[in-house]
Amino acid sequence: MKYVMAIAGAALVTALHPLGAAVAQTPSPDAGYTFKLGYPTADAAQQARDDADFQRAMTAYRFWYPTVSNEGIFEGNRAVGIEDGKAWGIAATGPRQVGFTLNSDTPYGSAVLDLGNGPMVVELPPGAFIGLVNDHHQGWVLDMGLPGPDAGKGGKHLILPPGYKGKIPAGYFSSQSKSVKNLLAIRSLPVGGDVGKALAALRNVKIYPLSATGKPQSLQVIDTSNMKMDSSPLRWEDNIQFWQQLAKIIEAEPLAPSFLPMYGLLSELGIEKGRPFAPDARMKAILERAAKAGRDQMLVSAFASNRPDRVNWPDRRWEWVGLTPGSAQFETPAGLDLEARDRWFAQAIVTSPAMFRRNAGAGSLYWLGSMDVSGAYLDGGKSYRLTIPQPVPGKLFWSVTAYDSATRSQVQTDQDKAALRSLFELKDVSKSEPTVLYFGPTAPAGEENRWIKTTPGRGWFAYIRIYGPEAAAFDKTWKPGDFEEIKN
16 A cells, blocks of 8 residues: 555656656656657557566566476376376386476376365375475475475375365374365485385375275376376477466466465456456467566576575586575565576476475485586587596485486486486495596497486586485585586
8 A cells, every 4th residue: 555655646746846747758768658748659558558568477477487387297197197186196207207307316206186175185104205295386385204294204194275174183294285286296215226116115105085084095006107208388388378277277276365466467468267368469479478588587597597696616617406495485584586486497396495405414405507617508419527526425315417408307318318326327436536427429438337418409407416415515515526528
């Protein structure tokens, strides 16, 4: 209200000021709108309306991107026969599964939890699990497993739908979601390098409605390890389909009270609950342009940010992926960190406080490398070496994974491999001498087991992951080398 009154007061002062008319007729050199007698010309008015709608669409695109990205995960599951409320998928993933910075370190389990008929239970057995639930907007709902309240000892986790007023039974770890559709994601750590055992452990997770507690029948398990999948929003993110998917979600989900201003933006663009989305040619063109520009701006946040807090080591090119330590929703004392939010969701999926912690004993950490030691972006047609000092400060294991810069998914080549992992390819390396890894279109002689193939004409980037990181991973006493180009 104070803001509205301030605007009204300023308008009144302008109207009463003897120079008010002259001031009002002077267009901003940046805006470029033509006014006559204090009023916009017809062309200026149309241009101003187009510009305003484009600006609204740009803001809306970036804010709602995580929502549409999550729908990409849901659709990826549905496309391979994993129906909402009937099944969930498990997989030892590889490059064949397209999804933002998925890794091959740990088998995954994922499901769409539909709360339309009431709360859902996820019964996790004791074990080395890292799990979470995010709402439809990729907002954090709860953690489970090692970073959760059960601390790896197992337990029953209860996810409540929006507005739920029923009694919460004793013996559950419970949390309430903002949405009807939710994403369950669980990683099973391959202790000792046993992927089969980790994958089998996921089959012991039980998922069922609270109403069926007496005779619970868990969702069917579908193993998608050998299936090609696309769980990304790539096919939608730069065209009108982004807005079509968003309109479908807005119609299906309840309004989240904390998002009310952003629903207002969507309404101006023709997306509103209870109203068909049918943009005319003008609005469609604006929305298409905003999707392309919005996507590109997010990629700049991801790979060309100039924020100083992205840097961990001043003399290295490696950067933190997450920029809001400990905050799952990108909150800071100054408000929502929109740049950090854009950066994360342009290249990654799901959020949890555990994913952004920077303290010894945290579940895992992530560093991004997209440039070589000279500051040039990594080129799939060139060959590089990367030196990893030993020992790596992690209680569990570590890996380096290569991702395609366009798809933000594991590089796809005939090698069918994108990761070098301490539990597998690198299990026999020295624990005291530095480990040298290789990346490029051809393998160095004798180093095939320490090499990831890349594709000429395509850019790529890498993540270093450390599971169970120790103090040296945070206090800068340990640091990896940079990518160094190998020139013949």
